[in-house]
Amino acid sequence: xxxxxxxxxxxxxxxxxxxxxxxxxxxxxxxxxxxxxxxxxxxxxxxxxxxxxxxxxxxxxxxxxxxxxxxxxxxxxxxxxxxxxxxxxxxxxxxxxxxxxxxxxxxxxxxxxxxxxxxxxxxxxxxxxxxxxxxxxxxxxxxxxxxxxxxxxxxxxxxxxxxxxxxxxxxxxxxxxxxxxxxxxxxxxxxxxxxxxxxxxxxxxxxxxxxxxxxxxxxxxxxxxxxxxxxxxxxxxxxxxxxxxxxxxxxxxxxxxxxxxxxxxxxxxxxxxxxxxxxxxxxxxxxxxxxxxxxxxxxxxxxxxxxxxxxx
Numbered sequence: 001x002x003x004x005x006x007x008x009x010x011x012x013x014x015x016x017x018x019x020x021x022x023x024x025x026x027x028x029x030x031x032x033x034x035x036x037x038x039x040x041x042x043x044x045x046x047x048x049x050x051x052x053x054x055x056x057x058x059x060x061x062x063x064x065x066x067x068x069x070x071x072x073x074x075x076x077x078x079x080x081x082x083x084x085x086x087x088x089x090x091x092x093x094x095x096x097x098x099x100x101x102x103x104x105x106x107x108x109x110x111x112x113x114x115x116x117x118x119x120x121x122x123x124x125x126x127x128x129x130x131x132x133x134x135x136x137x138x139x140x141x142x143x144x145x146x147x148x149x150x151x152x153x154x155x156x157x158x159x160x161x162x163x164x165x166x167x168x169x170x171x172x173x174x175x176x177x178x179x180x181x182x183x184x185x186x187x188x189x190x191x192x193x194x195x196x197x198x199x200x201x202x203x204x205x206x207x208x209x210x211x212x213x214x215x216x217x218x219x220x221x222x223x224x225x226x227x228x229x230x231x232x233x234x235x236x237x238x239x240x241x242x243x244x245x246x247x248x249x250x251x252x253x254x255x256x257x258x259x260x261x262x263x264x265x266x267x268x269x270x271x272x273x274x275x276x277x278x279x280x281x282x283x284x285x286x287x288x289x290x291x292x293x294x295x296x297x298x299x300x301x302x303x304x305x306x307x308x309x310x311x312x
Contacts, residue, residue, distance in 0.1 A: 009168045013090045016177045028085040038074045041287030042067035052300040058136045070283035073107035077279040081177040097179040105156035113148035116210035123217040127224045243290045254278040
């Protein structure tokens with residue numbers, strides 16, 4: 001390949017979590033298991049919500065969209081790694097890499113927006129219970145999902161098109177198990193200053209913005225709960241936020257952990273392992289958090305499983 005010639009770039013190489021051949025079967029088995037659990041768990045959440053009329057509320061509507069996003073996010077990052085391990089190949093095509101970057105950005109941003117929307121839903125439910133159905137109506141729910149998706153797609157297309165204009169050198173090894181935008185930018189021969197400025201700017205707006213919105217919502221929720229005279233009512237109201245708060249803590253905790261570990265250490269392998277927490281473990285645990293901490297969800301899942309078993 002000629003240095004700096006973009007047209008000569010046909011593929012990148014994903015180094016993965018380990019280059020040890022003896023570890024590959026273990027990694028394949030572990031990630032395949034995690035992937036299947038993630039997909040089946042989130043799919044069960046979606047089916048349980050759609051099959052139980054008691055769960056046809058805005059909170060569970062947003063939850064089903066979050067579960068669908070988790071399935072897509074996990075598939076986007078893990079599937080290519082499983083294929084590469086199975087075929088004993090590290091390559092991903094230039095087009096495939098840019099496509100993966102685009103979808104990773106879409107689903108990461110969409111999950112971010114959905115968590116903020118769900119926090120707003122809980123804020124209205126607890127702080128303005130009498131006006132809840134009037135404010136969080138089906139039309140607003142649809143608009144919030146559409147707005148979140150539109151923002152996510154526009155952000156992803158912006159970064160993908162800017163990356164498409166770059167030229168790359170002969171060193172095309174990505175120290176990750178998927179095409180991560182920041183890692184791909186480091187391989188470019190052309191100037192990436194503007195790309196990095198836009199990346200950090202959009203990450204700040206679309207990452208920190210919703211996070212601050214979530215914090216504001218929960219500050220209002222806590223303030224409202226403290227004014228409740230009944231301890232039982234206070235506990236019942238906050239218990240509806242418990243699952244969402246756990247998912248928010250997991251999502252942002254692992255997400256910030258990835259960027260802090262990347263900034264604090266030069267080890268690419270440690271950064272790749274940290275990314276596993278953000279892209280794989282969080283979607284894996286979300287169904288368990290929402291089902292185990294929610295009696296209505298547990299009841300709906302039990303009915304769904306019994307109905308599925310009766311068909312056999």
